Amino acid sequence: MRMETLLEVYKQSKYQVPGHGKRDFHVLKRVMEGMDGQQESDLYGKGKVIEDFQVKMSEYLGKESAVFFPSGTMAQQIALRIWCDQKGLKRVAYHPLCHLEIHEEDGLKELHHIEVILLADKSRVIELDDVIGLNKDIACLLLELPQREIGGQLPSYETLEAISAYCRDKGIRLHLDGARLFEILPYYKKSAAEICELFDSVYISFYKGIGGIAGAILAGEKDFTETSRVWKRRHGGDLISLYPYIISADYYFDMRVNKMEQYYEEAKELAAFYNQCDRVSTMPIVPVSNMFHVHFEAAKEKMETILTAISKETGIGLTGYVREVTKETSNYEVSVGDLYSQVPKGALKNVFQLLNEKMKEN
Incomplete structure (x- = not known):
């Protein structure tokens, strides 16, 4: 029987930690719903x-x-x-x-x-x-x-x-x-x-x-x-015409440009959770924007297994991929957006407790 991939499990998770959400047709549909259909392109x-x-x-x-x-x-x-x-x-x-x-x-x-x-x-x-x-x-x-x-x-x-x-x-x-x-x-x-x-x-x-x-x-x-x-x-x-790009850029600029302080503070909080785990660190240790990299002292395949198991057990997805750095180390990138604040804090702390336990075991 084929095992589900990390990406598949991540997409199915109830909560996803990074980003603003799926890049699907709703990104444009949300913008178009408030538009005057008579406006010229x-x-x-x-x-x-x-x-x-x-x-x-x-x-x-x-x-x-x-x-x-x-x-x-x-x-x-x-x-x-x-x-x-x-x-x-x-x-x-x-x-x-x-x-x-x-x-x-x-x-x-x-x-x-x-x-x-x-x-x-x-x-x-x-x-x-x-x-x-x-x-x-x-x-x-x-x-x-x-x-x-x-x-x-x-x-x-x-x-x-x-x-x-x-x-x-x-x-x-x-x-x-x-x-x-x-x-x-x-x-x-x-x-x-x-x-x-x-x-x-x-x-x-x-x-x-x-x-x-x-x-x-x-x-x-x-x-x-x-x-x-x-x-x-x-x-x-x-x-x-470039108007689908332009009106979506304008719409989401107005929606999110003043939320960057929130994303930044949340990124620092999230990085602190990672840095409490065994053989896990972030670059930078304290983020200077809403993005940072997560580094593991474990191989890519091992981390995919661990993160898939955590997502299945908790319903929370930390990432959909892991990159190989060396045969013994791996990493991925995190960008904090609208989704982070939707994750229950107690459940999030449980995720990192599990991650710490699994990193100690492996």
């Missing part, structure tokens, strides 16, 4: 629905202008291309685990022929000394806040200010990969506009902490965004 990047949202986002980010893109991959490659063209130098720098480096099939290099310098050790964030120590000129430096692949770590705000000042002094453009910008505002105790002021261009996502369907904003000065519109057309990003 956008058309090839123009129209009230897209233009109003772009203005709303530019004001929120404190930037002169903003453009809606169907994907962050497209937006960020275009941003770096613009800065390289402006300086006449096709070379940029970013973290070794940057999204452009490990998740985009070398799109920046193959499509735009841009050379990349990898800054800092992959286990930590980029610091000022890394930037000062560059031995080649670059057109643009990309900083990802938070650095997702290492558990969502962040540099200090003073470091950000120092890097920004150094880049402006040296004529280096500074681009923000702010896919999770909203989620870091509680930690820095800054507004989005205050953080974005340090950067020449900014990308934000609407399907991560916000929980929309898809879509991104690229923001900066008007000359920059007007050039990005040209590149957006070249990349095939001007679909005849």
